[in-house]
Amino acid sequence: MAARISIARRRCLTALSALAAGAALAAPPAAGPALRAEILRVDRSFIPSQATPIPGAGVRAFRDPAAGSAGSEQFDIHWLAPPPGLPPGAVLMLEAIHAQSPAVQNQVRPLPGRSAGRMHSTLTIPAGEVKRAGRVHSWRISLAWRGRILARQASSNWPR
Secondary structure, rough: OHHHHHHHHHHHHHHHHHHHHHHHOOOOOOOOOOOEEEEEEEEEEEEEEEEEEEOOOOOOEEEEOOOOOOOOEEEEEEEEEEEEEEOOOOOOEEEEEEOOOEEHHHHHEOOOOOOOEEEEEEEEEHHHHHHOOOOOOEEEEEEEOOEEEEEEEOOOOOOO
């Protein structure tokens, strides 16, 4: 009978130690430094097409830049990633609503390597997209890492 109790006791202790080890493995990892970022400012500009190629002629015909909306739109984003910075895998995302298209269109740019300190990134909407969907009516820019938004800035007319 004593041997039977010690076997049951040993099994119970083994089960308890396995549970304790499993709980230790399932515990969340120790919190490292919090990732932070801040969008300092966004400069938006329209870059008119100065020349339009004439197919087959081998020359370019110059047009008046005010003649239509031929050109691309550019967003210069100035942002800050305080130490320790952002690890590889962070992305910069532009969400834009164009004048002739009510759908939100996304443009995502992965940030190369580790990003730390004052940074400058440029996102461009190509001239063909501007011609098809119109100029950008409202926009929102986000910095994210692994699906977590670290910083966000939007135009004053962005839908809430």
